[in-house]
Structure formats: C-alpha cells, structure tokens
Amino acid sequence: MSLPSTEQLISWRRELHQNPELSNHEFATSERISSWLQQSEIRLLPLGLKTGVVAEIGHGEPLIALRADIDALPINETSERPWKSQQPGVMHACGHDIHTSVMLGVAHHLKQQENSLPGRVRILFQPAEETFNGARQLIDAGALDGVQAIFGMHNAPDLPLGELRTRGGALYANVDGFTIRLQGKGAHAARPQEGIDTIVIGSQIVTALQALPARMFSSLESVVLSVTRFTAGNTWNVLPQQLELEGTVRTHNDAIRTAIPDKIRTLIQGIASGYGAEATLEWIAGPPALINTPRWAEFALQLAQESGYRTRVASPQMGGEDFAFYLHHVPGTFVSIGSASPYGLHHPAFDPDEGIIAPAVNYFSQLAPRALALVSHRSETGAQQ
Ligand SMILES: [Zn+2]
Ligand SMILES: [Zn+2]
Incomplete structure (x- = not known):
C-alpha cells in the first residue's frame, strides 16, 4: 500500500x-x-x-x-x-x-x-x-x-x-474521586427533633468541603474539589436516614493529593458527630x-x-x-x-x-x-x- x-x-x-x-x-x-x-x-x-x-x-x-x-x-x-x-x-x-x-x-x-x-x-x-x-x-x-x-x-x-x-x-491533574456516606436517623418531617437529619448535615458538609481547598492549602497550589452527586430521601414528608455524596478532587502536587483524604475525613466526621450522625469516606484514587x-x-x-x-x-x-x-x-x-x-x-x-x-x-x-x-x-x- x-x-x-x-x-x-x-x-x-x-x-x-x-x-x-x-x-x-x-x-x-x-x-x-x-x-x-x-x-x-x-x-x-x-x-x-x-x-x-x-x-x-x-x-x-x-x-x-x-x-x-x-x-x-x-x-x-x-x-x-x-x-x-x-x-x-x-x-x-x-x-x-x-x-x-x-x-x-x-x-x-x-x-x-x-x-x-x-x-x-x-x-x-x-x-x-x-x-x-x-x-x-x-x-x-x-x-x-x-x-x-x-x-x-x-x-x-x-x-x-x-x-x-x-x-x-x-500538564494534567491527579484525578481522584470520593463517596461520602452519612448515617443519621429517619423521622417524620413534622418532628425533626426525633431524628438526625442527614439533609441538613449533608448540606453543611458540602459547604465545608468548598472551603477546604481555600483554607487548608496555599492559594498558589491548584486544588479543585467538586461535589457532583447528593442523594437522599424518597418523599416529601420523611427525613431520610441515609445520604450519599460523590465528587472529585483534582490536584497537581502529590503531597497535597496524599494529604487530602485525611483532611476530608476529619472534617466530615467532625460535622456529623456534632449532630450525632456518622460519616464515612471512600476514596477512589484515579490516574496520577x-x-x-x-x-x-x-x-x-x-x-x-x-x-x-x-x-x-x-x-x-x-x-x-x-x-x-x-x-x-x-x-x-x-x-x-x-x-x-x-x-x-x-x-x-x-x-x-x-x-x-x-x-x-x-x-x-x-x-x-x-x-x-x-x-x-x-x-x-x-x-x-
Ligand atoms: Zn474524554
Ligand atoms: Zn480523550
């Protein structure tokens, strides 16, 4: 040919x-x-x-x-x-x-x-x-x-x-993913004091995660953290017992990449335990x-x-x-x-x-x-x- x-x-x-x-x-x-x-x-x-x-x-x-x-x-x-x-x-x-x-x-x-x-x-x-x-x-x-x-x-x-x-x-970033699972206590939506509301706790976790790159790492380092899924509940009048969040973290610096999972874990467990809930982190390491x-x-x-x-x-x-x-x-x-x-x-x-x-x-x-x-x-x- x-x-x-x-x-x-x-x-x-x-x-x-x-x-x-x-x-x-x-x-x-x-x-x-x-x-x-x-x-x-x-x-x-x-x-x-x-x-x-x-x-x-x-x-x-x-x-x-x-x-x-x-x-x-x-x-x-x-x-x-x-x-x-x-x-x-x-x-x-x-x-x-x-x-x-x-x-x-x-x-x-x-x-x-x-x-x-x-x-x-x-x-x-x-x-x-x-x-x-x-x-x-x-x-x-x-x-x-x-x-x-x-x-x-x-x-x-x-x-x-x-x-x-x-x-x-x-040229391109470390690409990692995470899943956060929250365990609270379900309740009637009219009596939230009887439950542990995973939606309110999950919302605070999302907000806290957004501050993590800006407040725990130098502004000269590139760190992006995005929450991409927030899943809980089945209906309008029940506070859900469980909640799941997913997201991704992108970095260029390997030391920062290694430090991030522990920082996320400490943050989410601190917020969750303040309300009597439990939070776990699953870290999914992607390409370097x-x-x-x-x-x-x-x-x-x-x-x-x-x-x-x-x-x-x-x-x-x-x-x-x-x-x-x-x-x-x-x-x-x-x-x-x-x-x-x-x-x-x-x-x-x-x-x-x-x-x-x-x-x-x-x-x-x-x-x-x-x-x-x-x-x-x-x-x-x-x-x-
Ligand atoms: Zn592609
Ligand atoms: Zn491609």
Whole structure:
C-alpha cells in the first residue's frame, strides 16, 4: 500500500466515528485497526489483549512508543453529519477516532521508511482511556517493555487548527474521586427533633468541603474539589436516614493529593458527630498527574515549530488523562493539537475539524525517527533521558 492520502485518513476516521464502542468493548474497532495495519504488512505484537492493538515498525534498538486511545463515550450524538454515530447512545465525543486515524497514518508512513528507521517504533492503540484503566492494561501486558520514550496527543477543540501546545512538568491533574456516606436517623418531617437529619448535615458538609481547598492549602497550589452527586430521601414528608455524596478532587502536587483524604475525613466526621450522625469516606484514587519530561516537551515544541505548527507553552489543566501512567514508567511527552470544534470534549455536538489529521500524521512521522536518533545519541553519550 502507498502512503495514505488525506482522503484515506478521513475515511478511516469516519468509519471509526460511525462505529464507536465503549471502554473495554472496542472489539470491532480493534479488528478494524488490525486489518488496516495488516494491509500494509505492519507487524502486530501478540500481547493477548482483550481489546486494543499494539503494532511495531523497524528493527533493533532503540525503541520508542506512540500512543492513540480508541474508546468512545456513552453519549447520544446530536450532529447531523453523514458520518454521525450509527450506535445510539455511543459517540466518539472525545475525538479518539481522530487520534486513532492519526496513528494509523503514522504507522503507514513509518512502514514506508522501515529500512532506514534508526530503531523501532511501537504504536499503542489503547482501549479504555475514558475509564482510566486502559493504559494499565497495556503496561501489564508488557507494551512498555524496552520502551525508552513515549509520545501521545489529544485534540483540543478550543484551539485553532495548526496550533500545538505542551509544557514540561504537570500538564494534567491527579484525578481522584470520593463517596461520602452519612448515617443519621429517619423521622417524620413534622418532628425533626426525633431524628438526625442527614439533609441538613449533608448540606453543611458540602459547604465545608468548598472551603477546604481555600483554607487548608496555599492559594498558589491548584486544588479543585467538586461535589457532583447528593442523594437522599424518597418523599416529601420523611427525613431520610441515609445520604450519599460523590465528587472529585483534582490536584497537581502529590503531597497535597496524599494529604487530602485525611483532611476530608476529619472534617466530615467532625460535622456529623456534632449532630450525632456518622460519616464515612471512600476514596477512589484515579490516574496520577500527567508530568511531561521537560526535555521531551521542549523537543516536541521545537519539532512542531519546524513542521509548521504555531506553538505555545501550555497552561496546566485540571482534567485527567491516563497517558500519565506511561509517564510514570518512561520519559516522554503528551501534546495538545487544535481541532477547532464549536463544542467541547464530551459534548453531544462535539465536531472536530478533520483538517487536524494530515498535519498531525506528518508531525509524528517526523517526530518518531528524530526521537530514536536522540535516544541513541543520549545513550551513547551516557546522558540521562
Ligand atoms: Zn474524554
Ligand atoms: Zn480523550
């Protein structure tokens, strides 16, 4: 097969877009990706994955990796595009179909220059990014074994086409979740003195939690705490005995991340016990902050400029991205590339400009051999990566 044309890249993207699959259910998606790669005799690694595909191009050492995520979201698409989702209630609303078609294009480009590649490039088509467990599945299956640097991208609907941003250090946040359960005592709504009112206590807990980031941590640190669910009661004239709250905490600093659960626990138990209620906290640790390796972030920005992107140093974001797990094991960097959608990520009308795809294919096709050359040079000179 010759190099994929822009039309080919877009047709892959539209086929993926029409056939989205949820996290850990990307069976047909994985089959499509495998067969498109095999048409060009690109070798696939037999890692025994349930979903997801890992391809490799080139020979010998060193080895770097590129990653695309492949899963979709439980959202009903509202667009009227001819290539809109054919699966009711499932939509590529985060643009992972874009990322996948970019890395498919890169795989084909690298295959064409396989004999002159100064090492190997492994391409990870990763399942289950949205549920934050796909990267760990690939790591456990050995997809990172031998990898010396890793790179990935996310489309950025709020940036114009042709713009690329990244930064050394924290780009995305630690993403943690919590569930708070309150046990009070039910009562007739007309005789609250006979019960322990979980709704009043829960309301005070929500208010107190809002003050926690501002009053327990420096204002120079980024901490966001959002309560996203408040559930209690069944009817209008009964004070409910139980209440459940859910929410999320986003941070960049690991020491703060570690300190927060105890602070929340102390606060909610103090408030609850003042009223004779009991409060428990369940802490759900999500992906760590995405920390780009500064020298690879600089390299990615420099190369972007050379390949025609307008570049900016990114601001840190409070969102999460499970690419962070890879960066805990190997150095590398993650970049944001403008996709100019009028609606944001996870919106039912999200509609990225397909003009993002071809330049991104060129970019990563240049980045891979350059990164391989740099890794060899650094290991020859004994420099730290
Ligand atoms: Zn997403
Ligand atoms: Zn995403």
